Amino acid sequence: MSTATCARFCSPLTGGKGSSTSKLTSGTGSNMTSSPLHKKQIPAAPATTTAAAAATNDNTEATFTFKLSRATTSSNVNGGSHSVASSESSDPLESDYSEETEEEEQQPQQQQQQPQKKQPQSKHVSVSSRSSSSATTTSVDNDGDEDVDDEEDGDEGDGHDTDDVTNNDDSDESEQDDGNETDDEETDDDSEESSSVQTAKGVRKYHLDDYQIIKTVGTGTFGRVCLCRDRISEKYCAMKILAMTEVIRLKQIEHVKNERNILREIRHPFVISLEWSTKDESNLYMIFDYVCGGELFTYLRNAGKFTSQTSNFYAAEIVSALEYLHSLQIVYRDLKPENLLINRDGHLKITDFGFAKKLRDRTWTLCGTPEYIAPEIIQSKGHNKAVDWWALGVLIYEMLVGYPPFYDEQPFGIYEKILSGKIEWERHMDPIAKDLIKKLLVNDRTKRLGNMKNGADDVKRHRWFKHLNWNDVYNKKLKPPIMPDVHHDGDTKNFDDYPEKDWKPAKAVDQRDLQLFNDF
Numbered sequence: 001m002s003t004a005t006c007a008r009f010c011s012p013l014t015g016g017k018g019s020s021t022s023k024l025t026s027g028t029g030s031n032m033t034s035s036p037l038h039k040k041q042i043p044a045a046p047a048t049t050t051a052a053a054a055a056t057n058d059n060t061e062a063t064f065t066f067k068l069s070r071a072t073t074s075s076n077v078n079g080g081s082h083s084v085a086s087s088e089s090s091d092p093l094e095s096d097y098s099e100e101t102e103e104e105e106q107q108p109q110q111q112q113q114q115p116q117k118k119q120p121q122s123k124h125v126s127v128s129s130r131s132s133s134s135a136t137t138t139s140v141d142n143d144g145d146e147d148v149d150d151e152e153d154g155d156e157g158d159g160h161d162t163d164d165v166t167n168n169d170d171s172d173e174s175e176q177d178d179g180n181e182t183d184d185e186e187t188d189d190d191s192e193e194s195s196s197v198q199t200a201k202g203v204r205k206y207h208l209d210d211y212q213i214i215k216t217v218g219t220g221t222f223g224r225v226c227l228c229r230d231r232i233s234e235k236y237c238a239m240k241i242l243a244m245t246e247v248i249r250l251k252q253i254e255h256v257k258n259e260r261n262i263l264r265e266i267r268h269p270f271v272i273s274l275e276w277s278t279k280d281e282s283n284l285y286m287i288f289d290y291v292c293g294g295e296l297f298t299y300l301r302n303a304g305k306f307t308s309q310t311s312n313f314y315a316a317e318i319v320s321a322l323e324y325l326h327s328l329q330i331v332y333r334d335l336k337p338e339n340l341l342i343n344r345d346g347h348l349k350i351t352d353f354g355f356a357k358k359l360r361d362r363t364w365t366l367c368g369t370p371e372y373i374a375p376e377i378i379q380s381k382g383h384n385k386a387v388d389w390w391a392l393g394v395l396i397y398e399m400l401v402g403y404p405p406f407y408d409e410q411p412f413g414i415y416e417k418i419l420s421g422k423i424e425w426e427r428h429m430d431p432i433a434k435d436l437i438k439k440l441l442v443n444d445r446t447k448r449l450g451n452m453k454n455g456a457d458d459v460k461r462h463r464w465f466k467h468l469n470w471n472d473v474y475n476k477k478l479k480p481p482i483m484p485d486v487h488h489d490g491d492t493k494n495f496d497d498y499p500e501k502d503w504k505p506a507k508a509v510d511q512r513d514l515q516l517f518n519d520f
């Protein structure tokens with residue numbers, strides 16, 4: 001398969017073939033968008049595995065809804081990216097909790113509607129679409145005890161390499177509640193539209209009016225992301241605006257709360273910083289640092305593929321971030337080039353924590369982007385941080401080769417390929433990188449690098465990273481391979497143009513619905 005023939009690069013995901021208990025349903029219009037976006041039925045994981053397992057678990061039909069990630073975007077652009085959120089079992093999209101949670105009661109099973117996204121006015125080449133999904137699966141915290149043999153020969157073979165797909169369920173831990181951590185530590189008395197926040201310079205009373213909205217730079221499932229200027233600090237920032245009606249309609253309340261709660265807890269050089277969040281009667285707002293370089297996805301598509309050195313740089317920054325997140329028991333679950341922004345200094349910022357989750361043990365929500373989903377998610381075995389190491393393997397492969405290792409026009413086909421474990425290797429691939437990828441793309445998560453007893457250290461000690469001083473990585477001492485073309489901090493040239501007049505104010509929600517966001 002070449003880049004040219006990889007359908008993902010030429011066309012958005014299309015309707016699914018066949019049917020299983022999993023399905024994607026079309027959405028209705030969104031009050032946030034005026035142009036139709038991609039709405040399609042996508043078959044989810046093989047019915048014999050995922051859907052069936054989920055049904056067994058929850059005694060309900062599995063429903064997978066994909067919010068499309070990126071229909072047509074452009075090279076230089078952060079186009080209409082869409083994420084998929086598929087939900088399985090009784091709890092569509094919404095609940096990451098294990099079976100019996102309040103949320104499931106609050107959110108009876110129903111078909112998920114495809115969110116709509118505004119089409120960007122693309123500046124450059126059209127690239128493909130890719131969707132993220134969520135549903136309920138299983139996961140196990142498998143810290144298998146097997147040692148890693150990093151020094152194994154990375155064979156330089158080409159052609160096909162069939163990785164062993166053992167699919168042996170390594171589940172060895174009892175299910176526990178892995179509900180999202182809700183934070184009760186803060187009163188929400190002043191959380192609507194204004195609130196006081198302790199900053200480095202003292203307590204600041206934030207207010208929405210402090211932010212001057214300049215331009216839309218991206219769209220998400222529930223709204224948009226705008227470049228803003230903080231009138232007080234005069235700093236540029238990104239405001240993510242989520243229409244509550246859409247969040248409710250798509251049953252993403254818990255995911256959105258998760259996103260905010262997790263982002264509030266974390267601080268890392270390669271993770272987006274949340275400055276403040278608030279809500280009014282219509283929208284939820286999250287204010288982030290503005291990352292003006294655009295998405296890694298754009299640079300990768302423009303370049304076709306990255307050199308081993310370039311890929312190594314980005315992979316190292318991601319390893320550093322994943323190690324940090326996992327140390328806080330946070331599993332990210334949506335690693336892909338679309339969610340990696342390049343800052344003005346050339347370093348990465350991981351964004352979009354919509355699927356991130358604080359784990360106590362394992363979780364059952366099927367979520368992610370089909371090409372990046374780990375086998376245990378497809379198989380509803382329950383998953384944990386091991387899925388991020390799998391996704392890292394996919395990402396390194398995609399950076400080096402230009403397309404992901406498991407690809408099909410339909411998610412169903414992608415899942416089949418993931419489960420088959422067959423990977424096509426390029427003839428001239430860096431053998432050491434290939435060795436790392438093979439050790440990350442191991443179906444048996446107890447043997448997957450990063451998920452064994454030494455955790456992230458096993459990845460960091462792999463030969464591909466041998467030359468690195470990890471403190472230097474963390475401290476941004478490595479020289480970035482790409483410096484984005486930006487002229488000032490508020491430059492939007494690396495993002496698509498979105499017709500601003502198309503945005504319609506989101507409808508206000510009633511008091512009862514507003515209460516669903518009490519702790520936002």
Ligand SMILES: Nc1ncnc2c1ncn2[C@@H]1O[C@H](COP(=O)(O)OP(=O)(O)OP(=O)(O)O)[C@@H](O)[C@H]1O
Nearest residue numbers: 078081082083218219220221225238288290291352
């Ligand atoms: N801090 C930021 N600085 C610059 N651009 C950003 C920032 N955060 C997000 N964006 C851009 O806005 C777009 C949408 O943001 P994000 O992915 O967080 O929204 P979302 O609703 O979670 O999207 P999706 O539905 O695709 O998951 C992204 O494609 C990203 O390029």
